[in-house]
Amino acid sequence: MSRSVLVTGGSRGIGLAVARAFAADGDKVAVTYRTSEPPADLAGVSCDVTSPADVERAVAEVQSLHGPVEVLVANAGITRDKLLLRMSEEDFEATLDANLKGAFRVVRQVAPAMLKARRGRIVFISSTVGLRGEQGQSNYAASKAGLVGFARSLAWEFGKRGITVNVIAPGLTDTAMTAVLPEKRIAEMCATIPLQRMASPEEIAEVVRFVASPQASYLTGAVIPVDGGASMGH
Numbered sequence: 001m002s003r004s005v006l007v008t009g010g011s012r013g014i015g016l017a018v019a020r021a022f023a024a025d026g027d028k029v030a031v032t033y034r035t036s037e038p039p040a041d042l043a044g045v046s047c048d049v050t051s052p053a054d055v056e057r058a059v060a061e062v063q064s065l066h067g068p069v070e071v072l073v074a075n076a077g078i079t080r081d082k083l084l085l086r087m088s089e090e091d092f093e094a095t096l097d098a099n100l101k102g103a104f105r106v107v108r109q110v111a112p113a114m115l116k117a118r119r120g121r122i123v124f125i126s127s128t129v130g131l132r133g134e135q136g137q138s139n140y141a142a143s144k145a146g147l148v149g150f151a152r153s154l155a156w157e158f159g160k161r162g163i164t165v166n167v168i169a170p171g172l173t174d175t176a177m178t179a180v181l182p183e184k185r186i187a188e189m190c191a192t193i194p195l196q197r198m199a200s201p202e203e204i205a206e207v208v209r210f211v212a213s214p215q216a217s218y219l220t221g222a223v224i225p226v227d228g229g230a231s232m233g234h
Contacts, residue, residue, distance in 0.1 A: 009076030017201035049102030068113035099143035171227020194229035
């Protein structure tokens with residue numbers, strides 16, 4: 001049965017791959033975007049997840065287009081990488097506002113319909129950086145680690161209504177974010193990964209698709225690293 005799916009930050013990278021995976025299954029997919037418009041074959045809604053009013057408007061547009069959201073993939077996020085002593089208050093706050101509070105804002109808008117229907121899938125896109133940390137990314141790591149506690153709390157709150165809440169933690173992935181890195185740095189990072197390579201966005205999307213599927217109906221509160229083994233033990 002075709003479901004109403006919302007992917008935040010779905011105009012490129014992992015978000016776009018996730019959106020295409022659901023669309024390939026016949027779901028009604030909408031993606032939010034802020035700077036990069038999505039392809040013409042996907043329903044796009046402009047949205048700045050740091051604005052509560054913007055989130056409320058965007059979700060209302062999606063619900064008007066496809067009906068109440070049944071699957072939410074909270075993927076929108078930013079990076080402002082700096083070593084701690086060079087990081088400003090604004091760098092730290094802006095990253096948490098987009099990555100953690102942004103997810104909170106979207107969930108708060110879609111949850112009432114899910115609770116009423118007594119079904120739904122919520123998937124947060126975190127990062128293995130949130131599990132093991134990384135130099136120069138303390139703000140990003142804090143925001144992505146926060147998603148784990150947030151998701152597990154919601155798994156308790158929503159479980160009795162048949163709604164699952166899970167976290168996917170991608171590792172090094174071949175996206176626009178990594179494309180700016182020098183080849184030497186990418187090679188060094190891949191050398192620390194058991195599978196010795198980056199993930200493709202499509203490999204992340206396949207795990208998201210499974211977690212949101214009927215087959216994963218007894219999976220909730222889980223944190224699933226998709227990182228080639230890089231964060232084993234975390």
